[in-house]
Amino acid sequence: MPTNTVPVLDDRALNRATLARQALLAPTGRSVLDTVSLLGGLQAQEPQEPFVGLWSRLRSFDPAELSELLTSRRVVRIHLMRRTVHLVTAEDALAWRSRFDAMLRRKVMGVYRGDLQEVDLDELAETGRAVMADGEPRTMAELVAALSHRWPQAGRRPLGEMLVSALLPVAQVPPRGLWRAGGGVRNVLLSSWLGREVDPPAPEGTDPVGRALVRRYLAAYGPATSTDLRSWCGLAGLPAAVAAAREELVSFRDQRGRELLDLPEAPRPDPGTPAPVRFLPAFDNAVLGYHDxxxxxxxxxxxxxxxxxxxxxxxxxxxxxxxxxxxxxxxxxxxxxxxxxxxxxxxxxxxxxxxxxxxxxxxxxxxxxxxx
Known part of the structure; x- marks a missing residue:
């Protein structure tokens, strides 16, 4: 009999692992801030949805706590995973944003390539940053109005989308995202909002953020495939980070034969563990955070x-x-x-x-x- 057979986890076993790590099998007593960090952020393009996501996961949740974290700048709304707006901790926003820069540019260019092909993106970024340097929150329309005369052929929407969701590390400021508060999107540079520049890109040949993302993803979503990881974050350049972290990981197979990676000590409950009814908000990453x-x-x-x-x-x-x-x-x-x-x-x-x-x-x- 072979002694090196890789354990197989069926869909029900993977389900219970996901629920346990997402605080959906049993509610967590963690703080709101720690839960946002644990989940690697909550998808938040619909501003009120994260409140339901946290209510479903916490033993006790006062929505005023999340609003206070936004106004005190300990969590921020930012374009990040998959170029969608996510609610993440300030620390993660500063540490991760540079690593997502190339992906964010690529996503916008995939939509507006014809409109932006004559635009020097580095010049656009420099000009946009100069306009935003005073720290005043601006709508996308206000930002574009201040510089679109330099690229009249591009169209305002493509310029604005490239600026606020790709070229400039910006946060969407309150009242956007507060409990029961209205308000359109107003953007401010992360460096102005959080008091320091985002972390610079890592030296060539290294990827500390990529390795951290591998571990953070598996802690909240594993066991999972490397394709699942890419579907969650949208980053294409993670094979090297996965390879570098592999010695720290354990391996399984799913019932379709694909390799699953995981953290050794992460919870993998008995598949027979009862699961309570849970209500999830729109675009919850407990569902969206996988390819399969x-x-x-x-x-x-x-x-x-x-x-x-x-x-x-x-x-x-x-x-x-x-x-x-x-x-x-x-x-x-x-x-x-x-x-x-x-x-x-x-x-x-x-x-x-x-x-x-x-x-x-x-x-x-x-x-x-x-x-x-």
Whole structure:
């Protein structure tokens, strides 16, 4: 008998590992700041969604705590993973932003190459930084208005997108992202907002941030493939970082034969561990943070994860969607729920309704299912 057989983890085992690390198997007693750090940030292009994501994960969550972290500049809203807006700690924003620079440029150019092909991006970045150097928050339109005369052929939208989501390390400042607060996007240089420049790129041939991202990703999402890692962060140049960290990692196979990497001491619960009902916000990385999402969502429903649907986990898997309407939380199952499952969903939906209404309503209802 072979003695070096690599252990196989099926989708249910991977599901329970993900839930445990995402604080969705049991709520965490960590602080809001530590939870944002643990998760490597929360996707946040919809400003109110991180509040639900944290409510679903913390034993006790006061939304004012997250708002205070934003106003005190200990967490920031920034374009980062996959060129989407993420809520990350100030420390991670400063440490990681330079490593994402090439990917962010590439993503914008993929959309606006025809508009920007005659633009010298280094000159555009220098000009934009000079405009922003006074530390005053600006909308994208205000920023572009101050410099678009130099590149009239490019169009304002392409120039603005390249500046605020790629060329300039900027934060989106409050009131954007505060609990129950409105406000459009206003951008300020991270160096002005946080009091120091972002960390410079590492010397050629080294990648300390890449190695850190490998470990941080596996701590929050593992076991996972290197392709999953790339899908989470959007970075193409991580094979060397994975190779450099490999001696620190353990290896498994999934039921399709692909190699999974993980941290040796990270939790991998028994696949039979019960999983409570959990309500997730739009674009939650517990679903989006993988290339292969079979551990948490069926292939036929995969499109929900990129369409902005808010989903409900039942026994650890996406089994329904939810929305808030008229002071109630309405749940639409994706298939038949058993009577106990329906009761658990309604109970959790009532708790969510209380949270969203700040105690004003606990109304919840299941609006459809496929039972006769």
């Amino acid at each position: 999402r079979n551990r948490i969502i069926d292939g036929e429903h995969r499109g929900l994860s990129v369409a902005g649907a808010r989903v409900v986990l039942v026994d650890g898997r996406v089994r329904a969607t939810w929305r808030s309407e008229d002071g109630a939380v309405a749940v639409t199952p994706l298939g038949t729920l058993t009577a106990p499952e329906r009761s658990q969903v309604i109970e959790q939906a009532e708790r969510l309704a209380l949270f969203l209404s700040e105690g004003g309503s606990d109304r919840a209802r299941i609006v459809a299912d496929d039972r006769p």
